[in-house]
Amino acid sequence: MRLFIQAIFSKVQINLICIVIIFNCNCISQTAPTLTINTNHCNSILFKKVDKEDRGYLSLSANAKDNITSEDQLQWEYKVDLYGDNKGSYNGYDIYVGPLSKEEFKAGKIPKNIDNPFSQNPTNPFDASAYYPLGKHVIYWKVTNSNGLSSSNISSFVIEDCIAPIPYCLTGLNTVLLQSPDGVEIVAQYFNNGSTDNLTSRDNLKFYFNGDSSLTSIRITCNDFIKAQEHCRELKLELELWVEDNNGNKDYCKTYVNIVDVNQLCPIECYAGKIFGKINDLDCNKVIADILLFREGRLIEVTSESEYSFNYLPPTHYKISPMKSDDHLNGITSIDVKKINDFLLNKIKIRSQLYLIAADVNNSKSVTQADVSELRKLILGEISEFTKNRSWRFFLLSKNQNFQNVWNIPQEDSVLLDFSKKAKEVNFTAVKIGSFRHADQECKKSPTIRSNSELIFNCNMELDSRNLLLKLNISAPDFNSIEAFQTGWKFDESVMQYFGWEAGKLPLQDSNFGLSQKKNGRITQLWFDEEGLTYSSNDKLFTLIFKVRNLQRLEKLLKGNDYNSFIELDESITSSKAYNKNIEEIGIVLNHRLSFDTLNDIGCTLKSDRNLVEIKFSTISNKTTNIRLVDLFGRILKEKNTFVMYEGETKVIQFENLVHPAVLILEVIHNNTKFTDKLMFP
Structure with missing residues (x-):
């Protein structure tokens, strides 16, 4: 009999990790089994403490096949x-479970040996899963088999914690004062901000600097200030x-320290060089960006400000470069597409030629409909970022006042500081790519105007249960001079799937919809x-x-007026906003209206035989109503002319002396919404 055992390791890490090992055995001869397990591999496992001992969970199971004995009758241990x-007491082993077959196990029998105190099921000899102590076992x-032929396998497994601690550092720039010329001690543990580990308590975690376990503290003296000579009496x-x-197990986070010689204890000659400036966008708003300062090709300092300053600089050449790389969609909406x-x-004239750079979405050094198309795709979620451009670009304000070619404006500055001119102001204009809504207006701060009103989308639902189609007819009572809008629609994919759209009064085309996430x-x-409509x-x-896709569930949701469970506005991809002719930002809300075509859900009841149909129903609004009977070919057999239904009023409609087929379709048109039902006659 031959026993073949295969081990399969699978790791799934959330915070703790469980490893599953499955043994597959093929017992067909007396050939010794073969099994290879990497015992040097560090297994990160789900842990817990039992009687103050750390234990890790390992899933061990086994399967066997034999050409003589059925799988359920093989004896396992x-x-x-x-x-x-x-x-151990079992010939060197500490744990012993078995022997027992799967057939006996299913019958409730217990093996002779059931000694596995770590297992939750010690009576199962083909499942050794348990929380074992840390170590190699x-x-x-x-x-x-039934003829007494057996095969065995010996392998090792390791329960070892390989989950690194989660480091948390003090954030921001932490200031430390130099108290003595002899220096100040910077202790690593002081910058811990609640680091944790899955097994080691917080009090027993070790803290040190820069990967050197012996560097539990750093001493800063005046010599460090003299060597640096970059920030005079500040050492960052x-x-x-x-x-x-x-x-x-170890991991690290970064922290920042500013040691200040506030009492001028160190013999330092401070340089007076200074580079400073500010960053504004095209609408005169302050923009916070990363300002990078280079000296001799080396990055020496970074600050994140709108009004920045680099101080105590020695006289030499510097290069200064701003950078900002936030979400490309940030601040971009449908009104920007419309304005471009x-x-x-040629309907608008732009205030600054820099707006050409904002509109040049695809970075082609020109503005075309291709830029409109790419910006539309970004808002609709068809792409996640610009294909050939950055989110922001920066230009030297002092050098672009009388430019001849907008595409050649420098985006960084080289600054020479000498003893005759110790300070240099360098201002930048920030251009958000795609932002164009105020291109034809005067520069103004905080340009976005938010209206208190809302654009309400009334959603009149029409369910065609015969063809399994749900139509959402959208109207808006406050659609006044609307120039642009954008929104997302979220629906329950298990109940229905997107099928398409139909045009109404609003001019639409396929490019108005983003379908990349419809599945x-x-x-x-x-x-x-x-112009605005x-x-x-x-x-x-x-x-x-x-x-x-699931008519029964949809009808249940409709009956319970649980509309948001299957259709609602969604801002996970793009925001829901509209803009009027004054470029006021208007929020969009969804209002569900009368629902589906089963008559009971609009207050209707039926009584019918072959010569009479009686319909009794009421409505909840004062609207005109039409009612008619049609055959399966759409031919009108009987019709009740338009009449007004008042809120709470009950109507009884009778159609007599009918000559009709066995199946009729009842149509009730109320508030411009049609409800249908099928009438079956004996």
Whole structure:
């Protein structure tokens, strides 16, 4: 009989990790089994404390096959030698479970040996899963067939903590005062801000600097100030705070220290060189960016300010360069797309030629409809960032006042400081790529105006249960001089899937919709118009169409008025905003209206035979109502002319002397929404 055992390791790390090992055995002869396990591999495992002892969970299971005995009748047993010291009471093993077959186990029988205090199921000899102590252990498996032929396997496994601590440093620039010419001690532990570990307590964690376990503190003296000579009586340090647990696992975070010689204890000659300036965008708003200062090609200092200053600089050449790399979509909306399109149509004149750079989304040194297209894709979520451009670009304000070619404006400055001119002001203009809404207006601070009003999308739902289609007819009572809007739609993909759209009064095309996430239950929409449009509350703007996948669940949600469970506005990809002709930002909300076509849900009841149909129903709003009977070919057999239904009023409609087929379709049109139901006659 041959026993083949295969070990499969699988790691899944959340904070703690569980390893599963499965043994597959093929018992067909007496050939010894073969098994290879990397015992030197560090296994990160799910841990817990038991009686103040750290234990790690390991899943060990076994399967066997034999050409004589069925799998359920094979006899299994296993033993474990803890720590591999051969000191256990079972011929050197500490744990012994078995023998027993799967058939006997299912019948509730218990093996002769059930000694595994770490297992939650010590009566199962083909599953040795348990929380074992930390260390290297040996496991012995044995399987025997009905003829007494057996195979065995010995392998080792390691329970070892390989999860590094989670380091937390004090943030910001931490200031330390120089108290004596002899220096000041910077202690690593002082910069810990609550570092944790899965096993080692916080009090027992080790802290040191820059990966050197012996460097638990750093002493800063006047010699360090003299060597630096960069910030006069300020010495700024970037330090790595390393955190190590009892098992040697370690990780680090960065912290920043500013040692200040406030009492002028050190004999230092301070340089008076200074580079300073400010950063504003095209709308005169302050912009916070990373300002990088280079000297002789080496980065010597970084600050993140809108109004910045580098002080105590010796006379030499410097290069200063701003940088900002936030989300490309940040601050960009449908009104920017509309404004760039207006510029291409010569409908607006821009205030500054720098707006050409903002509109040049694809970095082609020109502004075309290709830029409009890429910006539209960004807002709709079809792309996550600009394909050939950065989120922000910066230009020297002092050098671009009378430029001839906007595409050649320098984006960084080289500064020479000497003893005759010790200070230099360098100002930058920040350009957010894609931001164009105020290109034709005077420079103003805080330009975004938010309206107190809302653009309400009324969603009249129409369910066609025969064709499994749900139509969302969208109207808006406050669609007044709207120039642009954008929104996302979120729907329950298990209930329905996006099928398409139908045009209403609002001019739309396929490019107005983003469908890259439709399989995840999300679509996006962007629209703009050159002039701005106005519609009444009775005008259907557009219709979203969904294919119903679970009609029973959808009907249940509709009956319970639980609309948000299957359709709602969504801002996970793009924000829900609209803009009027004054470029006021308006929020968008969704208002669900009358729902689906089962008559009971609009207060209708039926009584019918072959010659009479009686319909009794009430409504919840004062609207006109039409009712008619049609056959399966859409031909109208009976119709009740338009009448007004008042809120709470009950109507009884009868159609008599009918000559009709066995199946009719009842149509009730209320508030411009059609509800249908199928009538079956005996």
